Amino acid sequence: MIEVQQITKHFGKFKALDNLNLTLNQGESIALIGPNGCGKTTLIKSILGMVLPEKGNIIFDGKNIQKDISYRNHIGYMPQIGRYPENMTIGQVIDMVKGIRNCTQPLDYTLYHEFEIEKLLNKTMRTLSGGTTQKVSATLAFMFPVKLLILDEPTAGLDPIASEILKQKIIDARNNGVLVLITSHLLSELENIISQIIFMQEGKVILHKDTELLKESTGQHSIAQSIIHLLKSGSL
Amino acid sequence: MMRILKYVIIDILKNRIVLVYTIMLALFSWSAFSLEDNAAKGLLTVLNIILLTVPLVSVLFSTIYVYNSNEFIELLLSHPVKRSMIWKALFSGLSLSMVIAFLIGTGIPLLLFADTSTALLMMAGGSLLTVIFIAIAFLCSMITRDKAKGIGLSIMLWIYFALLFDGLVLFLFFQFAEYPIESVVVGLSALSPIDLCRILILMKLDVSAMMGFTGAVFQKLFGTNWGLMASFSLLAMWSVAPFYLSLRKFKKKDL
Numbered sequence: 001m002i003e004v005q006q007i008t009k010h011f012g013k014f015k016a017l018d019n020l021n022l023t024l025n026q027g028e029s030i031a032l033i034g035p036n037g038c039g040k041t042t043l044i045k046s047i048l049g050m051v052l053p054e055k056g057n058i059i060f061d062g063k064n065i066q067k068d069i070s071y072r073n074h075i076g077y078m079p080q081i082g083r084y085p086e087n088m089t090i091g092q093v094i095d096m097v098k099g100i101r102n103c104t105q106p107l108d109y110t111l112y113h114e115f116e117i118e119k120l121l122n123k124t125m126r127t128l129s130g131g132t133t134q135k136v137s138a139t140l141a142f143m144f145p146v147k148l149l150i151l152d153e154p155t156a157g158l159d160p161i162a163s164e165i166l167k168q169k170i171i172d173a174r175n176n177g178v179l180v181l182i183t184s185h186l187l188s189e190l191e192n193i194i195s196q197i198i199f200m201q202e203g204k205v206i207l208h209k210d211t212e213l214l215k216e217s218t219g220q221h222s223i224a225q226s227i228i229h230l231l232k233s234g235s236l
Numbered sequence: 237m238m239r240i241l242k243y244v245i246i247d248i249l250k251n252r253i254v255l256v257y258t259i260m261l262a263l264f265s266w267s268a269f270s271l272e273d274n275a276a277k278g279l280l281t282v283l284n285i286i287l288l289t290v291p292l293v294s295v296l297f298s299t300i301y302v303y304n305s306n307e308f309i310e311l312l313l314s315h316p317v318k319r320s321m322i323w324k325a326l327f328s329g330l331s332l333s334m335v336i337a338f339l340i341g342t343g344i345p346l347l348l349f350a351d352t353s354t355a356l357l358m359m360a361g362g363s364l365l366t367v368i369f370i371a372i373a374f375l376c377s378m379i380t381r382d383k384a385k386g387i388g389l390s391i392m393l394w395i396y397f398a399l400l401f402d403g404l405v406l407f408l409f410f411q412f413a414e415y416p417i418e419s420v421v422v423g424l425s426a427l428s429p430i431d432l433c434r435i436l437i438l439m440k441l442d443v444s445a446m447m448g449f450t451g452a453v454f455q456k457l458f459g460t461n462w463g464l465m466a467s468f469s470l471l472a473m474w475s476v477a478p479f480y481l482s483l484r485k486f487k488k489k490d491l
Binding site: 045048049051052069072073075079083085088096097099100102 | 239240243247250251304305306307308310311312313314315316317318488490491
């Protein structure tokens with residue numbers, strides 16, 4: 001569904017993405033992992049069109065994303081640190097996003113109710129704690145019917161209950177055939193969610209593999225152990 | 237576009253500064269006309285408000301507003317909204333509210349106290365200056381990512397256009413007094429929107445003592461009618477060019 005073709009991006013002299021190729025298919029749920037500064041967020045922002053790579057193409061459903069912005073109708077995005085207009089209340093932000101999306105299909109209010117957003121509607125974004133902001137981001141990302149969910153560190157900052165609700169929601173989305181792309185440092189949290197893993201380093205994809213195959217080839221029981229095994233043995 | 241424009245305008249209206257700006261302009265303009273016994277003197281005071289205060293407030297408020305809209309822009313960009321649309325909506329929202337503030341604050345007393353054609357000309361000049369300095373603010377905010385630097389840059393540009401420019405041209409003229417450089421001076425005056433606006437209004441008022449150096453040359457070379465036309469079209473260009481440049485930069489910016 002998404003093809004990333006040879007994209008390169010520099011920030012000054014720093015090479016954030018280095019001739020990167022990637023193909024992601026519908027129905028998978030993929031963990032994007034790697035050390036800090038390896039280009040995960042840059043890759044995500046490139047797919048969203050917030051960062052413009054110097055070289056290469058990104059194809060979404062057969063269309064180049066530079067030419068047509070309508071592909072973003074099919075993406076739900078939950079940023080690592082949600083930044084919202086400070087003076088707006090939660091209710092206004094949600095209304096505004098609904099107005100901009102102008103979606104004709106029924107919306108999904110599961111997270112809205114489970115996170116009890118309706119009690120917070122009049123709070124301004126400036127006064128929110130990190131966790132509440134994350135809840136708003138998650139609610140917005142899951143509200144619309146999409147084909148691709150991009151979740152950048154989704155559970156960081158959430159309390160255990162909220163985190164569990166969100167995980168269940170991710171699994172539901174995956175079962176409904178949504179392509180899910182998650183970045184996280186907590187591999188153990190992703191154990192039951194993901195079907196593929198991508199390991200990035202210095203702007204390149206080092207490993208892109210099915211989790212089952214990965215566990216088999218390393219002889220370990222969990223994804224986290226397999227990755228640690230590969231790192232220790234020096235093959236990553 | 238209209239949908240985004242709606243949110244921008246609601247946000248600006250919630251920000252009290254535009255309201256305060258309207259009241260300040262109204263206070264200054266009303267008192268200028270009621271305190272002077274002679275309407276012509278009041279007109280000159282209002283002219284100075286248009287040439288100095290209006291550009292300063294426009295450029296400062298817009299620069300700060302654009303930097304503070306970073307989050308808003310980021311939020312919109314992850315949804316199906318065109319970049320150029322966001323930038324144009326911000327620009328039209330700011331221009332619309334600042335021009336309306338100016339027209340309410342200064343336009344109403346002008347219409348009441350001055351003769352209609354002069355009042356309309358000054359209102360047009362002030363509105364153009366407002367839009368021009370908002371466009372300059374947009375360009376400043378694209379030149380540097382740092383808010384403090386951006387605000388500094390916009391203040392510097394205001395000082396340059398409002399205070400230094402006419403002096404520099406006069407200095408050049410004295411240095412090269414032996415040569416026929418009138419047409420060069422007119423060319424130079426096209427480089428400052430505030431000078432252009434001053435020329436535009438003073439040619440109509442016919443107060444040559446206030447015209448400044450560039451204005452005098454302008455009138456001598458063009459005569460009143462052609463001068464009005466020339467300065468109007470140049471002002472129109474000034475309101476489009478900086479914004480167009482900033483739009484091109486914004487389309488390529490990483491967020």
